[in-house]
Amino acid sequence: MKYCHKCQMNMLNELTKCPLCNESLEEVGPSQGREYPLKFVRKKRFPIIRMTLFISMIIISYSIIVGLFQDFNWDYIFIITGATAYLCLSVVFSLKVSRNLGPMIVVQVMFLSLLALLIDYTFGYSKWSINYVFPIAIMTGTLVLTLRMILQPKKFSDTVVYQLLLTLLGVICAILVVFHVVTFEFIAVLAGYYTIITFLGMFIFGDQKMVHELKKKFHI
Structure with missing residues (x-):
């Protein structure tokens, strides 16, 4: 086995020079150097954003179906839809910018004000x-x-x-x-x-x- 000090790679061949950097190879034992390439296993993360979007779609669609087939006040459906959208967007945006408090605060101020305006307008403004x-x-x-x-x-x-x-x-x-x-x-x-x-x-x-x-x- 031969070893390239510049690339830090083992060579299982009879070459005298490294094919990557053209440096001279050194004859070494089987334990020197490091194997390349290294494999990094990406950890699977729980899809919180997708799950949040999916649950929000279920709540909003179910509310609309109930409003269509039951004698239900549509004002409450608007409120449920608005509140669900607010919570969904808040969670998604918070996860996207979790390291920066500034945009999270501005978005929360705007979303909360819009939700309050929707509820206020629904009940007579x-x-x-x-x-x-x-x-x-x-x-x-x-x-x-x-x-x-x-x-x-x-x-x-x-x-x-x-x-x-x-x-x-x-x-x-x-x-x-x-x-x-x-x-x-x-x-x-x-x-x-x-x-x-x-x-x-x-x-x-x-x-x-x-x-x-x-x-x-x-x-x-």
């Missing part, structure tokens, strides 16, 4: 979804990202863009007050103020680091 759920969800998401930046300063660059998105949602929430879409003005204005002041605080304490991160994200 008393505007509790716009007056309370939407601004409170924005402030909660902003608080979570703020705590993350304080407790994990190294994650600052991963949080900037998502805090900017929450700030835009907070501004939209405050603008809804101007157009009288929101009837309980205090929480909406507070959400807009809180997100803006948080973003300005990131500018003050982040200094050039935040500016550099925004330029990098938006290719400026």
Whole structure:
């Protein structure tokens, strides 16, 4: 048996030079070097995403069938469908971006607000979804990202863009007050103020680091 020190491969032939690197081969015993190629067995993982999608399809389709063949209130079917879709998308998205908290928070704020709006609209639209759920969800998401930046300063660059998105949602929430879409003005204005002041605080304490991160994200 011959051995190539550069490629770290055993050669079971009579060649004097390695066919890969053209280096001279050394005569060795059967135990030196390592076998190549190595086989890596990929572990089978439980398909959580596919299972979640499949269960969601069963729940939604079953609800529709019950609504078609039974004297059942379709309002509840809309709520069941919306809630199932929300849970399904939340699980799928959380598994996809499990290492990054920022997009998960932004998506949760948007999905939860849409689900609340669907439930509110289904039962007559008393505007509790716009007056309370939407601004409170924005402030909660902003608080979570703020705590993350304080407790994990190294994650600052991963949080900037998502805090900017929450700030835009907070501004939209405050603008809804101007157009009288929101009837309980205090929480909406507070959400807009809180997100803006948080973003300005990131500018003050982040200094050039935040500016550099925004330029990098938006290719400026």
